[in-house]
Amino acid sequence: MSQTIVVKIGTSSLTQPETGSLALSTIATLVETLSRLRHQGHRVVLVSSGAVGVGCARLGLTERPRSITLKQAVAAVGQGRLIRVYDDLFSVLQQPIAQVLLTRGDLVQRSSYINVEQTFQELLQLGVIPIVNENDTVAVDELKFGDNDTLSALVASLVKADWLFLLTDVDRLYSADPRSNPDAIPISVVHRLNDLKELQVQIGDRGSTWGTGGMMTKISAAHIATGAGVRTVITDGRTTQNIEKILQGEAIGTQFEPQPRPANARKRWIAHGLVPMGKLFLDEGAVQAIRYAGKSLLAAGIIRVEGEFESQDAIALCDRSGEEFARGIVNYRTVELEKIQGHQSDEIEQILGYSCPETIVHRDNLALMYEA
Ligand SMILES: Nc1ncnc2c1ncn2[C@@H]1O[C@H](COP(=O)(O)OP(=O)(O)O)[C@@H](O)[C@H]1O
Ligand SMILES: N[C@@H](CCC(=O)OP(=O)(O)O)C(=O)O
Numbered sequence: 001m002s003q004t005i006v007v008k009i010g011t012s013s014l015t016q017p018e019t020g021s022l023a024l025s026t027i028a029t030l031v032e033t034l035s036r037l038r039h040q041g042h043r044v045v046l047v048s049s050g051a052v053g054v055g056c057a058r059l060g061l062t063e064r065p066r067s068i069t070l071k072q073a074v075a076a077v078g079q080g081r082l083i084r085v086y087d088d089l090f091s092v093l094q095q096p097i098a099q100v101l102l103t104r105g106d107l108v109q110r111s112s113y114i115n116v117e118q119t120f121q122e123l124l125q126l127g128v129i130p131i132v133n134e135n136d137t138v139a140v141d142e143l144k145f146g147d148n149d150t151l152s153a154l155v156a157s158l159v160k161a162d163w164l165f166l167l168t169d170v171d172r173l174y175s176a177d178p179r180s181n182p183d184a185i186p187i188s189v190v191h192r193l194n195d196l197k198e199l200q201v202q203i204g205d206r207g208s209t210w211g212t213g214g215m216m217t218k219i220s221a222a223h224i225a226t227g228a229g230v231r232t233v234i235t236d237g238r239t240t241q242n243i244e245k246i247l248q249g250e251a252i253g254t255q256f257e258p259q260p261r262p263a264n265a266r267k268r269w270i271a272h273g274l275v276p277m278g279k280l281f282l283d284e285g286a287v288q289a290i291r292y293a294g295k296s297l298l299a300a301g302i303i304r305v306e307g308e309f310e311s312q313d314a315i316a317l318c319d320r321s322g323e324e325f326a327r328g329i330v331n332y333r334t335v336e337l338e339k340i341q342g343h344q345s346d347e348i349e350q351i352l353g354y355s356c357p358e359t360i361v362h363r364d365n366l367a368l369m370y371e372a
Helices: 026-041 051-059 067-092 108-123 148-158 213-228 242-247 267-271 284-291 333-339 345-352
Strands: 006-010 042-049 097-102 129-134 163-168 231-236 254-257 279-282 302-306 314-318 322-329 367-368
Touching: 006 026, 006 097, 006 148, 026 042, 026 242, 042 108, 042 148, 042 279, 042 333, 051 067, 067 097, 067 129, 097 108, 108 129, 108 148, 129 148, 148 163, 148 213, 148 267, 148 284, 163 213, 163 242, 213 231, 213 254, 213 267, 231 242, 267 322, 267 367, 279 284, 284 322, 284 367, 302 333, 333 345
Parallel strands: 006 042, 006 163, 042 129, 097 129, 163 231, 279 314
Antiparallel strands: 231 254, 279 302, 314 322, 322 367
């Protein structure tokens, strides 16, 4: 059966740890594997890191740049080289590719999100393998994915993938970082990745000099992807042939099972595509009503407002302790909410002096971050 498969490969697998130059045999094996998957009729998207690492190697820089402008310049050098190597290798196997560079802003507007989705569908229809990276050269801090694990999960959700493979330099997730804990226990299956705290693993610092995210961003990517119904696997980038074995049912790497009832596409866009501009802290009654009864948020349940936002911006809904449990599109701006927080809905018009919507966030514009 033809499936949609998103594969993300990290800098740690694509480059030599000592020099930062390209790990050619790994890339060649990856290219062969992905081309074979295409020939079997699967739709394939590759999310590839490496622009900064490859750019550094090209320019003789021995450590990851700290300044943002230098990183942006170096990424512009590396991205060109990276895509050229991919195109050369895929061309040998007659496999067309496309370069897709995204910033978070491209997914924030619903219309451009849908536009990106349609472009991916068109490319997949044409039999092309889109090669995706963050557009590091132009991305500004407020509108960054920050790491390609998150980007790959959002792409997997966008293209309604069946599988997301996160390829890295360890063979799977362990109960602790295997580099510093030789007794760490390997984890083969995660049945339900709902609350990240439930998954009792210790996360060490990132393993490679050039990678950005480390294991934490892989787990949170698995959370986003499984929430969208995508089976997610963390496995070794040096043995990409394993992807085919995993598709045939072999238990390799760490497999995160997809949520059986994923939220609809619009709710997923609210939860993970939007960037919240502020926070609303809610009392227990409001948290219960939203989490378990699927209700809209009313002014009476708000105990504190944080951030400067306008009506129709995205905001995070938090419990008293500040833990975010939902995200939504708000009907009021900060100054208005500061006046009406804690009040009954029928008092709003009198307080503000004009008539306004009854709900602060309507339930259609609200998505839970974790399954209730
Ligand atoms: N609990 C854990 N299980 C497995 N690996 C871990 C864990 N905690 C930290 N790590 C480290 O995460 C590293 C992978 O992250 P990173 O270097 O960012 O890879 P990539 O470049 O592939 O995104 C591994 O090399 C490993 O040392
Ligand atoms: N967009 C950046 C990679 C960011 C990133 O997440 O890196 P990694 O942790 O190696 O997957 C680049 O191409 O260098």
